[in-house]
Amino acid sequence: MPLVQGYVRKMSHKGLSPVSYFWESATYNEADKKDLTAKESTSESPVESWIGKKITLSTNDEIRCLHCGKKTKKSFSQGYCFTCFTNLSETDLCILRPETCHFHKGTCREPEWGKTNCFKKHTVYFANSSGLKVGITKENPVSNRWVDQGAKFGIPILEVESRRDAGILEHYLSQFLPDKTTWQKMVTGDPPNIDLVREANKFLNHLEKNEFLSPPDSKSKLVWNRLDLSGGVTEIQYPIDSYPEKIKSLKLTKETPITDTLVGIKGQYLLFVSGVVNIRSLSGLWIEVST
Structure with a gap:
Protein backbone atom coordinates (compact mmCIF):
# COMPACT_ATOMS: atom_id res chain seq x y z
CA MET A 1 0.00 0.00 0.00
CA PRO A 2 1.33 3.43 -0.89
CA LEU A 3 1.52 6.10 1.78
CA VAL A 4 0.39 8.79 -0.68
CA GLN A 5 0.00 9.13 -4.42
CA GLY A 6 -1.17 11.72 -6.94
CA TYR A 7 0.03 14.82 -8.74
CA VAL A 8 2.17 16.45 -6.11
CA ARG A 9 1.90 19.98 -4.76
CA LYS A 10 4.36 21.63 -2.43
CA MET A 11 4.16 20.36 1.14
CA SER A 12 1.95 22.31 3.51
CA HIS A 13 3.03 22.85 7.10
CA LYS A 14 2.05 24.16 10.50
CA GLY A 15 3.87 25.05 13.68
CA LEU A 16 7.42 26.22 14.21
CA SER A 17 8.81 24.22 17.14
CA PRO A 18 9.07 21.91 15.32
CA VAL A 19 7.46 22.35 11.92
CA SER A 20 4.97 19.64 10.98
CA TYR A 21 4.63 18.82 7.27
CA PHE A 22 1.75 17.38 5.24
CA TRP A 23 1.84 15.90 1.74
CA GLU A 24 -0.37 17.72 -0.77
CA SER A 25 -1.46 16.05 -4.01
CA ALA A 26 -4.29 16.05 -6.54
CA THR A 27 -6.21 13.56 -8.65
CA TYR A 28 -8.38 14.07 -11.74
CA ASN A 29 -11.46 12.40 -13.18
CA GLU A 30 -9.97 10.77 -16.26
CA ALA A 31 -13.44 9.92 -17.61
CA ASP A 32 -14.50 13.56 -17.86
CA LYS A 33 -12.20 15.16 -20.43
CA LYS A 34 -14.06 18.48 -20.28
CA ASP A 35 -13.75 18.90 -16.54
CA LEU A 36 -10.14 18.87 -15.36
CA THR A 37 -10.87 20.22 -11.89
CA ALA A 38 -8.30 18.89 -9.45
CA LYS A 39 -9.44 16.98 -6.40
CA GLU A 40 -6.97 18.11 -3.77
CA SER A 41 -5.99 15.87 -0.87
CA THR A 42 -3.77 16.17 2.19
CA SER A 43 -2.04 13.31 4.01
CA GLU A 44 -3.70 12.42 7.29
CA SER A 45 -0.42 11.69 9.03
CA PRO A 46 2.47 14.18 8.98
CA VAL A 47 5.37 13.56 6.63
CA GLU A 48 7.81 13.56 9.56
CA SER A 49 6.26 10.24 10.63
CA TRP A 50 8.21 8.75 7.71
CA ILE A 51 11.56 9.84 9.16
CA GLY A 52 13.77 6.88 10.02
CA LYS A 53 12.01 4.66 7.48
CA LYS A 54 13.24 3.51 4.10
CA ILE A 55 10.75 4.93 1.61
CA THR A 56 10.41 4.77 -2.15
CA LEU A 57 9.43 7.66 -4.41
CA SER A 58 8.29 6.49 -7.84
CA THR A 59 6.63 8.21 -10.79
CA ASN A 60 5.10 7.43 -14.18
CA ASP A 61 6.55 10.73 -15.51
CA GLU A 62 3.07 12.20 -16.05
CA ILE A 63 2.76 15.93 -15.34
CA ARG A 64 -0.46 17.92 -15.04
CA CYS A 65 -0.51 21.71 -15.08
CA LEU A 66 -1.16 23.19 -11.64
CA HIS A 67 -3.62 25.67 -13.13
CA CYS A 68 -5.58 24.03 -15.96
CA GLY A 69 -5.00 20.35 -15.15
CA LYS A 70 -3.98 19.40 -18.69
CA LYS A 71 -1.15 16.92 -19.21
CA THR A 72 2.12 18.49 -20.27
CA LYS A 73 5.35 16.82 -21.36
CA LYS A 74 7.41 19.51 -19.69
CA SER A 75 6.83 21.61 -16.61
CA PHE A 76 7.43 25.35 -16.68
CA SER A 77 7.86 27.54 -13.59
CA GLN A 78 7.53 24.53 -11.28
CA GLY A 79 4.34 22.92 -12.50
CA TYR A 80 2.68 24.85 -15.33
CA CYS A 81 2.06 23.95 -18.97
CA PHE A 82 3.54 26.27 -21.58
CA THR A 83 0.21 27.97 -22.34
CA CYS A 84 -0.44 28.86 -18.70
CA PHE A 85 3.20 29.79 -18.20
CA THR A 86 2.98 32.37 -20.99
CA ASN A 87 -0.47 33.74 -20.12
CA LEU A 88 -0.93 33.79 -16.35
CA SER A 89 0.07 36.69 -14.12
CA GLU A 90 1.27 34.25 -11.47
CA THR A 91 3.97 33.01 -13.86
CA ASP A 92 5.06 36.38 -15.24
CA LEU A 93 8.63 37.64 -14.81
CA CYS A 94 7.46 40.20 -12.26
CA ILE A 95 6.65 37.40 -9.82
CA LEU A 96 10.34 36.49 -9.71
CA ARG A 97 11.44 40.13 -10.02
CA PRO A 98 8.63 42.19 -8.49
CA GLU A 99 10.46 45.47 -9.10
CA THR A 100 9.68 44.92 -12.80
CA CYS A 101 5.89 45.05 -12.20
CA HIS A 102 4.23 46.66 -15.24
CA PHE A 103 0.67 47.01 -13.97
CA HIS A 104 0.97 50.81 -14.07
CA LYS A 105 1.75 50.56 -17.79
CA GLY A 106 -1.54 48.80 -18.48
CA THR A 107 0.20 45.60 -19.63
CA CYS A 108 -0.62 43.25 -16.74
CA ARG A 109 -1.62 39.80 -18.07
CA GLU A 110 -4.55 39.59 -15.66
CA PRO A 111 -5.39 43.00 -14.14
CA GLU A 112 -7.99 41.65 -11.70
CA TRP A 113 -5.54 39.01 -10.44
CA GLY A 114 -2.94 41.74 -10.07
CA LYS A 115 -5.28 43.94 -8.03
CA THR A 116 -6.10 41.06 -5.70
CA ASN A 117 -2.61 39.65 -5.22
CA CYS A 118 -0.13 42.46 -5.81
CA PHE A 119 -1.87 45.50 -4.36
CA LYS A 120 -1.97 44.37 -0.77
CA ILE A 236 12.31 27.65 13.57
CA GLN A 237 12.92 24.00 14.40
CA TYR A 238 12.70 21.40 11.62
CA PRO A 239 12.06 17.65 11.98
CA ILE A 240 15.58 16.39 11.30
CA ASP A 241 17.29 13.33 12.75
CA SER A 242 20.48 13.94 10.78
CA TYR A 243 21.70 15.66 7.64
CA PRO A 244 22.54 13.87 4.36
CA GLU A 245 25.91 12.24 4.03
CA LYS A 246 26.10 13.62 0.48
CA ILE A 247 24.89 17.04 -0.67
CA LYS A 248 23.33 15.87 -3.90
CA SER A 249 20.04 16.61 -5.64
CA LEU A 250 18.41 13.25 -6.38
CA LYS A 251 16.65 12.91 -9.74
CA LEU A 252 13.28 11.18 -9.86
CA THR A 253 12.10 9.63 -13.16
CA LYS A 254 10.12 6.59 -14.22
CA GLU A 255 13.39 4.73 -14.81
CA THR A 256 15.06 5.99 -11.63
CA PRO A 257 12.81 5.75 -8.55
CA ILE A 258 14.36 6.87 -5.28
CA THR A 259 14.63 4.39 -2.40
CA ASP A 260 16.43 5.58 0.69
CA THR A 261 16.05 6.30 4.40
CA LEU A 262 14.40 9.64 5.14
CA VAL A 263 16.42 11.50 7.78
CA GLY A 264 14.71 14.88 7.85
CA ILE A 265 12.66 17.64 6.23
CA LYS A 266 13.70 21.25 5.78
CA GLY A 267 12.05 23.89 3.66
CA GLN A 268 10.49 21.96 0.79
CA TYR A 269 13.30 19.40 0.82
CA LEU A 270 13.12 15.75 1.81
CA LEU A 271 16.50 14.84 3.28
CA PHE A 272 17.76 11.33 2.59
CA VAL A 273 21.01 9.64 3.54
CA SER A 274 22.30 9.84 -0.03
CA GLY A 275 20.93 13.26 -1.01
CA VAL A 276 17.88 15.52 -1.15
CA VAL A 277 14.69 15.99 -3.17
CA ASN A 278 13.07 19.39 -3.67
CA ILE A 279 9.36 18.59 -3.66
CA ARG A 280 8.33 22.03 -4.91
CA SER A 281 10.44 21.60 -8.05
CA LEU A 282 8.40 18.47 -8.83
CA SER A 283 5.00 20.20 -8.59
CA GLY A 284 2.48 18.68 -10.98
CA LEU A 285 4.36 15.38 -11.32
CA TRP A 286 2.54 12.15 -10.44
CA ILE A 287 4.36 10.60 -7.47
CA GLU A 288 3.72 7.59 -5.30
CA VAL A 289 5.40 7.29 -1.91
CA SER A 290 5.57 3.85 -0.32
CA THR A 291 7.52 2.01 2.35
Whole structure:
Protein backbone atom coordinates (compact mmCIF):
# COMPACT_ATOMS: atom_id res chain seq x y z
CA MET A 1 0.00 0.00 0.00
CA PRO A 2 1.33 3.43 -0.89
CA LEU A 3 1.52 6.10 1.78
CA VAL A 4 0.39 8.79 -0.68
CA GLN A 5 0.00 9.13 -4.42
CA GLY A 6 -1.17 11.72 -6.94
CA TYR A 7 0.03 14.82 -8.74
CA VAL A 8 2.17 16.45 -6.11
CA ARG A 9 1.90 19.98 -4.76
CA LYS A 10 4.36 21.63 -2.43
CA MET A 11 4.16 20.36 1.14
CA SER A 12 1.95 22.31 3.51
CA HIS A 13 3.03 22.85 7.10
CA LYS A 14 2.05 24.16 10.50
CA GLY A 15 3.87 25.05 13.68
CA LEU A 16 7.42 26.22 14.21
CA SER A 17 8.81 24.22 17.14
CA PRO A 18 9.07 21.91 15.32
CA VAL A 19 7.46 22.35 11.92
CA SER A 20 4.97 19.64 10.98
CA TYR A 21 4.63 18.82 7.27
CA PHE A 22 1.75 17.38 5.24
CA TRP A 23 1.84 15.90 1.74
CA GLU A 24 -0.37 17.72 -0.77
CA SER A 25 -1.46 16.05 -4.01
CA ALA A 26 -4.29 16.05 -6.54
CA THR A 27 -6.21 13.56 -8.65
CA TYR A 28 -8.38 14.07 -11.74
CA ASN A 29 -11.46 12.40 -13.18
CA GLU A 30 -9.97 10.77 -16.26
CA ALA A 31 -13.44 9.92 -17.61
CA ASP A 32 -14.50 13.56 -17.86
CA LYS A 33 -12.20 15.16 -20.43
CA LYS A 34 -14.06 18.48 -20.28
CA ASP A 35 -13.75 18.90 -16.54
CA LEU A 36 -10.14 18.87 -15.36
CA THR A 37 -10.87 20.22 -11.89
CA ALA A 38 -8.30 18.89 -9.45
CA LYS A 39 -9.44 16.98 -6.40
CA GLU A 40 -6.97 18.11 -3.77
CA SER A 41 -5.99 15.87 -0.87
CA THR A 42 -3.77 16.17 2.19
CA SER A 43 -2.04 13.31 4.01
CA GLU A 44 -3.70 12.42 7.29
CA SER A 45 -0.42 11.69 9.03
CA PRO A 46 2.47 14.18 8.98
CA VAL A 47 5.37 13.56 6.63
CA GLU A 48 7.81 13.56 9.56
CA SER A 49 6.26 10.24 10.63
CA TRP A 50 8.21 8.75 7.71
CA ILE A 51 11.56 9.84 9.16
CA GLY A 52 13.77 6.88 10.02
CA LYS A 53 12.01 4.66 7.48
CA LYS A 54 13.24 3.51 4.10
CA ILE A 55 10.75 4.93 1.61
CA THR A 56 10.41 4.77 -2.15
CA LEU A 57 9.43 7.66 -4.41
CA SER A 58 8.29 6.49 -7.84
CA THR A 59 6.63 8.21 -10.79
CA ASN A 60 5.10 7.43 -14.18
CA ASP A 61 6.55 10.73 -15.51
CA GLU A 62 3.07 12.20 -16.05
CA ILE A 63 2.76 15.93 -15.34
CA ARG A 64 -0.46 17.92 -15.04
CA CYS A 65 -0.51 21.71 -15.08
CA LEU A 66 -1.16 23.19 -11.64
CA HIS A 67 -3.62 25.67 -13.13
CA CYS A 68 -5.58 24.03 -15.96
CA GLY A 69 -5.00 20.35 -15.15
CA LYS A 70 -3.98 19.40 -18.69
CA LYS A 71 -1.15 16.92 -19.21
CA THR A 72 2.12 18.49 -20.27
CA LYS A 73 5.35 16.82 -21.36
CA LYS A 74 7.41 19.51 -19.69
CA SER A 75 6.83 21.61 -16.61
CA PHE A 76 7.43 25.35 -16.68
CA SER A 77 7.86 27.54 -13.59
CA GLN A 78 7.53 24.53 -11.28
CA GLY A 79 4.34 22.92 -12.50
CA TYR A 80 2.68 24.85 -15.33
CA CYS A 81 2.06 23.95 -18.97
CA PHE A 82 3.54 26.27 -21.58
CA THR A 83 0.21 27.97 -22.34
CA CYS A 84 -0.44 28.86 -18.70
CA PHE A 85 3.20 29.79 -18.20
CA THR A 86 2.98 32.37 -20.99
CA ASN A 87 -0.47 33.74 -20.12
CA LEU A 88 -0.93 33.79 -16.35
CA SER A 89 0.07 36.69 -14.12
CA GLU A 90 1.27 34.25 -11.47
CA THR A 91 3.97 33.01 -13.86
CA ASP A 92 5.06 36.38 -15.24
CA LEU A 93 8.63 37.64 -14.81
CA CYS A 94 7.46 40.20 -12.26
CA ILE A 95 6.65 37.40 -9.82
CA LEU A 96 10.34 36.49 -9.71
CA ARG A 97 11.44 40.13 -10.02
CA PRO A 98 8.63 42.19 -8.49
CA GLU A 99 10.46 45.47 -9.10
CA THR A 100 9.68 44.92 -12.80
CA CYS A 101 5.89 45.05 -12.20
CA HIS A 102 4.23 46.66 -15.24
CA PHE A 103 0.67 47.01 -13.97
CA HIS A 104 0.97 50.81 -14.07
CA LYS A 105 1.75 50.56 -17.79
CA GLY A 106 -1.54 48.80 -18.48
CA THR A 107 0.20 45.60 -19.63
CA CYS A 108 -0.62 43.25 -16.74
CA ARG A 109 -1.62 39.80 -18.07
CA GLU A 110 -4.55 39.59 -15.66
CA PRO A 111 -5.39 43.00 -14.14
CA GLU A 112 -7.99 41.65 -11.70
CA TRP A 113 -5.54 39.01 -10.44
CA GLY A 114 -2.94 41.74 -10.07
CA LYS A 115 -5.28 43.94 -8.03
CA THR A 116 -6.10 41.06 -5.70
CA ASN A 117 -2.61 39.65 -5.22
CA CYS A 118 -0.13 42.46 -5.81
CA PHE A 119 -1.87 45.50 -4.36
CA LYS A 120 -1.97 44.37 -0.77
CA LYS A 121 0.42 44.85 2.09
CA HIS A 122 3.77 43.11 1.66
CA THR A 123 6.50 42.58 4.23
CA VAL A 124 10.23 42.93 3.65
CA TYR A 125 12.17 40.64 5.95
CA PHE A 126 15.61 39.40 6.87
CA ALA A 127 16.15 35.67 7.27
CA ASN A 128 19.00 33.29 7.93
CA SER A 129 18.74 30.03 5.99
CA SER A 130 22.18 29.62 4.42
CA GLY A 131 23.32 33.04 5.65
CA LEU A 132 21.78 36.50 5.85
CA LYS A 133 19.28 37.23 3.07
CA VAL A 134 16.53 39.72 2.27
CA GLY A 135 13.12 38.67 1.01
CA ILE A 136 9.52 39.80 0.58
CA THR A 137 6.15 38.15 1.16
CA LYS A 138 2.42 38.87 1.36
CA GLU A 139 1.91 35.83 3.57
CA ASN A 140 0.53 36.23 7.06
CA PRO A 141 2.18 35.07 9.21
CA VAL A 142 5.49 35.87 7.54
CA SER A 143 6.95 32.71 9.07
CA ASN A 144 5.12 30.63 6.42
CA ARG A 145 7.54 32.01 3.87
CA TRP A 146 10.54 31.35 6.10
CA VAL A 147 9.58 27.71 6.54
CA ASP A 148 9.23 27.20 2.76
CA GLN A 149 12.75 28.57 2.35
CA GLY A 150 14.22 26.48 5.14
CA ALA A 151 15.19 29.53 7.19
CA LYS A 152 16.38 28.91 10.73
CA PHE A 153 15.78 32.50 11.87
CA GLY A 154 13.72 35.39 10.55
CA ILE A 155 12.55 38.90 11.38
CA PRO A 156 10.15 41.26 9.53
CA ILE A 157 11.69 44.70 9.11
CA LEU A 158 9.28 46.91 7.14
CA GLU A 159 5.92 46.98 5.41
CA VAL A 160 4.71 48.54 2.14
CA GLU A 161 1.41 48.76 0.28
CA SER A 162 2.23 46.74 -2.84
CA ARG A 163 4.37 43.93 -4.22
CA ARG A 164 6.13 46.34 -6.56
CA ASP A 165 7.20 48.64 -3.72
CA ALA A 166 8.45 45.62 -1.76
CA GLY A 167 10.36 44.47 -4.84
CA ILE A 168 12.04 47.84 -5.28
CA LEU A 169 13.26 47.77 -1.69
CA GLU A 170 14.36 44.13 -1.97
CA HIS A 171 16.23 44.89 -5.19
CA TYR A 172 17.98 47.82 -3.53
CA LEU A 173 18.98 45.79 -0.49
CA SER A 174 20.16 42.91 -2.70
CA GLN A 175 23.09 45.12 -3.70
CA PHE A 176 24.45 44.61 -0.20
CA LEU A 177 23.28 41.12 0.77
CA PRO A 178 21.89 38.03 -0.98
CA ASP A 179 18.23 37.63 -1.90
CA LYS A 180 18.56 33.90 -2.62
CA THR A 181 19.06 30.83 -0.44
CA THR A 182 22.00 28.57 -1.21
CA TRP A 183 20.22 25.23 -0.96
CA GLN A 184 23.44 23.23 -0.67
CA LYS A 185 24.33 25.09 2.53
CA MET A 186 20.75 25.01 3.80
CA VAL A 187 20.56 21.19 3.69
CA THR A 188 24.03 20.78 5.23
CA GLY A 189 23.17 22.01 8.71
CA ASP A 190 22.24 25.07 10.73
CA PRO A 191 23.52 28.39 9.34
CA PRO A 192 26.12 30.52 11.15
CA ASN A 193 24.81 32.75 13.93
CA ILE A 194 23.91 36.25 12.75
CA ASP A 195 22.47 39.12 14.81
CA LEU A 196 19.41 39.82 12.64
CA VAL A 197 18.20 42.70 14.81
CA ARG A 198 21.51 44.49 14.49
CA GLU A 199 21.62 43.91 10.72
CA ALA A 200 18.02 45.05 10.34
CA ASN A 201 18.62 48.27 12.27
CA LYS A 202 21.73 48.95 10.23
CA PHE A 203 19.90 48.70 6.92
CA LEU A 204 16.79 50.51 8.13
CA ASN A 205 18.87 53.43 9.34
CA HIS A 206 20.61 53.48 5.98
CA LEU A 207 17.30 53.54 4.11
CA GLU A 208 16.02 56.43 6.18
CA LYS A 209 19.00 58.52 5.13
CA ASN A 210 18.36 57.98 1.41
CA GLU A 211 15.80 60.00 -0.50
CA PHE A 212 16.12 58.37 -3.93
CA LEU A 213 14.00 55.28 -3.19
CA SER A 214 11.08 56.10 -5.46
CA PRO A 215 9.36 53.76 -7.92
CA PRO A 216 10.55 54.16 -11.52
CA ASP A 217 8.14 56.09 -13.76
CA SER A 218 6.63 57.72 -10.69
CA LYS A 219 6.89 61.18 -9.20
CA SER A 220 5.79 59.98 -5.78
CA LYS A 221 8.20 58.87 -3.10
CA LEU A 222 8.07 55.25 -2.04
CA VAL A 223 6.30 54.99 1.30
CA TRP A 224 7.28 52.30 3.78
CA ASN A 225 6.65 51.65 7.45
CA ARG A 226 9.46 50.61 9.71
CA LEU A 227 8.34 47.71 11.87
CA ASP A 228 8.95 47.35 15.59
CA LEU A 229 11.86 44.96 16.07
CA SER A 230 11.33 44.59 19.80
CA GLY A 231 9.50 41.31 19.21
CA GLY A 232 12.86 39.82 18.38
CA VAL A 233 13.85 37.04 16.04
CA THR A 234 11.70 33.99 15.28
CA GLU A 235 13.55 30.67 15.52
CA ILE A 236 12.31 27.65 13.57
CA GLN A 237 12.92 24.00 14.40
CA TYR A 238 12.70 21.40 11.62
CA PRO A 239 12.06 17.65 11.98
CA ILE A 240 15.58 16.39 11.30
CA ASP A 241 17.29 13.33 12.75
CA SER A 242 20.48 13.94 10.78
CA TYR A 243 21.70 15.66 7.64
CA PRO A 244 22.54 13.87 4.36
CA GLU A 245 25.91 12.24 4.03
CA LYS A 246 26.10 13.62 0.48
CA ILE A 247 24.89 17.04 -0.67
CA LYS A 248 23.33 15.87 -3.90
CA SER A 249 20.04 16.61 -5.64
CA LEU A 250 18.41 13.25 -6.38
CA LYS A 251 16.65 12.91 -9.74
CA LEU A 252 13.28 11.18 -9.86
CA THR A 253 12.10 9.63 -13.16
CA LYS A 254 10.12 6.59 -14.22
CA GLU A 255 13.39 4.73 -14.81
CA THR A 256 15.06 5.99 -11.63
CA PRO A 257 12.81 5.75 -8.55
CA ILE A 258 14.36 6.87 -5.28
CA THR A 259 14.63 4.39 -2.40
CA ASP A 260 16.43 5.58 0.69
CA THR A 261 16.05 6.30 4.40
CA LEU A 262 14.40 9.64 5.14
CA VAL A 263 16.42 11.50 7.78
CA GLY A 264 14.71 14.88 7.85
CA ILE A 265 12.66 17.64 6.23
CA LYS A 266 13.70 21.25 5.78
CA GLY A 267 12.05 23.89 3.66
CA GLN A 268 10.49 21.96 0.79
CA TYR A 269 13.30 19.40 0.82
CA LEU A 270 13.12 15.75 1.81
CA LEU A 271 16.50 14.84 3.28
CA PHE A 272 17.76 11.33 2.59
CA VAL A 273 21.01 9.64 3.54
CA SER A 274 22.30 9.84 -0.03
CA GLY A 275 20.93 13.26 -1.01
CA VAL A 276 17.88 15.52 -1.15
CA VAL A 277 14.69 15.99 -3.17
CA ASN A 278 13.07 19.39 -3.67
CA ILE A 279 9.36 18.59 -3.66
CA ARG A 280 8.33 22.03 -4.91
CA SER A 281 10.44 21.60 -8.05
CA LEU A 282 8.40 18.47 -8.83
CA SER A 283 5.00 20.20 -8.59
CA GLY A 284 2.48 18.68 -10.98
CA LEU A 285 4.36 15.38 -11.32
CA TRP A 286 2.54 12.15 -10.44
CA ILE A 287 4.36 10.60 -7.47
CA GLU A 288 3.72 7.59 -5.30
CA VAL A 289 5.40 7.29 -1.91
CA SER A 290 5.57 3.85 -0.32
CA THR A 291 7.52 2.01 2.35
